[in-house]
Amino acid sequence: MKNQVISEMFERMADVLEFKGENVFKINAYRKASRIIQNLTEDIENIWKMGRLREIPGVGEGIAKKIDEYLHTGKMKKYDEVTHDVSDSLIELMNIPGMGSKTLSLVHKELGVKNLEDLKMVIEDGRLARLPKIGEKKVENIKRGIERLSVMRERLLLGRVLPLVEWIIEDLKKKTKVSQIAPAGSLRRMKETIGDIDILTAGKDGRRIIEQFTHLPQVKEILVSGETKGSIITHGGIQIDLRVVPEESFGAALQYFTGSKAHNIKLRDMAKSRGLKINEYGIFKGEVRLGGQAEEEIYSLLGLPWIPPELREDRGEIEASLEGNLPELVDYQDILGDLHIHSNYSDGTSSIEEIAIKARELGYKFVAICDHSQSVKYAGGLSEDQLLHQIEEIKEINERIDGIKILAGNEVDIKQDGTLDYPDSILAKLDIVIAAIHQGFRKQVTERMIKAMENPYVNIIAHPTGRLISGREGYGVNLDLILEKAAETNTLLEINAYYDRLDLNDINCRKAKKLGIRFSIGTDAHHVDQLWMIRLGVGVARRAWINKLDLINTYPLNELEDFLKMKIWNNYRLMK
């Protein structure tokens, strides 16, 4: 799949052209094409083979030709031409906050700066400050930018940030008289990683609200404190911005600060062609303000239904809205149970009973206990006897506790030879079987997973790519083959909601959905306090345009139990 590499080439060209001072609109055209190609769920090579490159939005004659050339020859002349005389280390300097393309090219041209070392040097010896249009403050800015760059390199994980933001919002609600308050930005879109945190409020006394905000106990350092904007660093080193807007602009501001940028640009473009104008204060016709108190007003005045934040990535949601084809997304309240939880039988720390009681408190109808299997020694995998014992205990608790059904399950290891960690006779005793790779990440992972899916007792493949957001690359599976097999065998794919996994991710889920594959969400929780993470999984599902029917966590218990047996029944029919 060449989508990624082609997308990166255009992004690179955009960066270099920006540095060279090319026409801004041309640069944006490359950026847009890059982003859209990155978001494609289809292999660009397939699209190319069908002669349909030009049907990709943002791909016109010129870019189509370049893609065609690259896919034919493995080369793109224009790319080489544009980038050959500019090094990576130079272009990377544009990432420094305060250092844009104009400043960089000035610094490069006048002082011969080629990398970070050079830049630091001309700051130290005062040559930078002597350039035209560069003053003391600008130098100071860049200097701080360099320091910040090294700190803020990494984006924050959604699952780390969400609880903190909600805590702060609750605190602010108690301490201030804000009429409305909500998180915005990529957090509200439930993106798996967050750049910076934006919270939006409506209220009259902005200065006072900001004052309260900057004096919360979580605050370590105040960066900005004004009438409409406050900015702080928490003890955990996370930057949070709070903005206060007038009540009548809350919807417009929420829409604006939620983004994404690409989604907003498209909306504004639409507004323009209808003689309207959108900004963070409202939607206008000439001088007349037509709305902006609620987000819905912005959308409805453009002839659109309100679009859920999770969809706002310019991945076709605006077009779908126009056609009346917006999906009916699964809702956070639709979840009736968590289908991947570890107990203290293996490496979890809560007892099955604790889990059942907590799940019932959460309003669930069922939970699946899926501990590790015997060969996963490092995680206390269960021997056959222990598993049988666990099944008995689950039966006993089910009889004793009302209002919740515990499903006896297991996260069965797919061993290095591709066989499963328990014989079928054991698997047959379980209500739900999740198969997973935990060892031998480099050994024929795709083939092993395919073999596992062929087993009629395997309902679900856990964390199918194995990636960890904060680090590990993943197993290097051939996902297309996995998806094909999952569709063929009616095997579900897991959306593992553990905050560092979120695997499958949104784009891959959407791809799978198009093949008719269904999903299950499991938190992979190892303690009852981690059960809340199911929301992260639902966020992924919503970002993947998934509806209730696609997700078995929304099925009433009896339908779920039937569904989980379907694969065995089908297999039985085939054998007859």
Added chain:
DNA sequence: GCCGTTTTCGGCCCGACTGTTTTCAGTCG
């Protein structure tokens, strides 16, 4: 370089803030 219910040429999202400037360019989100 893309694109078209005002356009096949002439547009291309919008505003705030900052700093270096005598009216605005650069950067950011």
